[in-house]
Amino acid sequence: MRIYKIERTQQLPISISEAWAFFSSAENLSRITPPWMKFEVTGELPEHMYPGMVATYRLQPVFGITLKWVTEITHMEENKYFIDEQRHGPYRFWHHQHHFKEIENGVEMTDIVHYALPYAMIGRLAHRINIEKKLNEIFKYRHQKVEEIFKQGK
Structure with a gap:
């Protein structure tokens, strides 16, 4: 299994508590996801994130194919970090x-982000042709959108 890595760093002129409040809310994920992905939260979400929390989404990452995505918050330390892992998805x-x-x-x-694709050689080829580019576009959009949100105020 080939594991790929994406790492992005961004600086914002906000407090740690503002950053935590915004990014730890799964509801804000749709605000910073490109519209072409048609990202939608499909399940109920608690007011505050916690380890073990499961979130469900629907999205169209490529070719207009609708997929379900299920993630779990596996680790969290408030105002420091959280980790989400896919439990079901692409x-x-x-x-x-x-x-x-x-x-x-x-x-x-x-x-x-560390990630791997299914289907061995076909997955590696798809990564080279399309998936790596799409993931970079998603993170670039997110970076720009976050700057816009916090420049103008929430």
């Missing part, structure tokens, strides 16, 4: 770390 493996660190004049957020 990847063979998905482990997404969200780290938050106070810095001068704001907060630094780091996303670290």
Whole structure:
């Protein structure tokens, strides 16, 4: 199984508590996901995230094919980090770390994603042709959208 990695860091002029409140809310995920993915939360979500929390979504990542995605928050330390892992969805493996660190004049957020695709050679080919590009587009959109949200205020 080939494991790929994406790592992105972003600095925002907000407090750690503002960053945590925004990014730890699964409801805000749709605000920072590209519209072409037609991302939708499909299950009920609690007011506050906690380890063991399961979230369900529907999305169209490629070719207009609707997929269900189920993630679980496996680890969390408030105002520091949380980890979501795919329990059902398009990847063979998905482990997404969200780290938050106070810095001068704001907060630094780091996303670290390790992921693997199903179907061995076909998955590696799909990654090279389309999936890597799409994931980079998603994170680029997210970066821009987050800057826009916190520049204008929520």
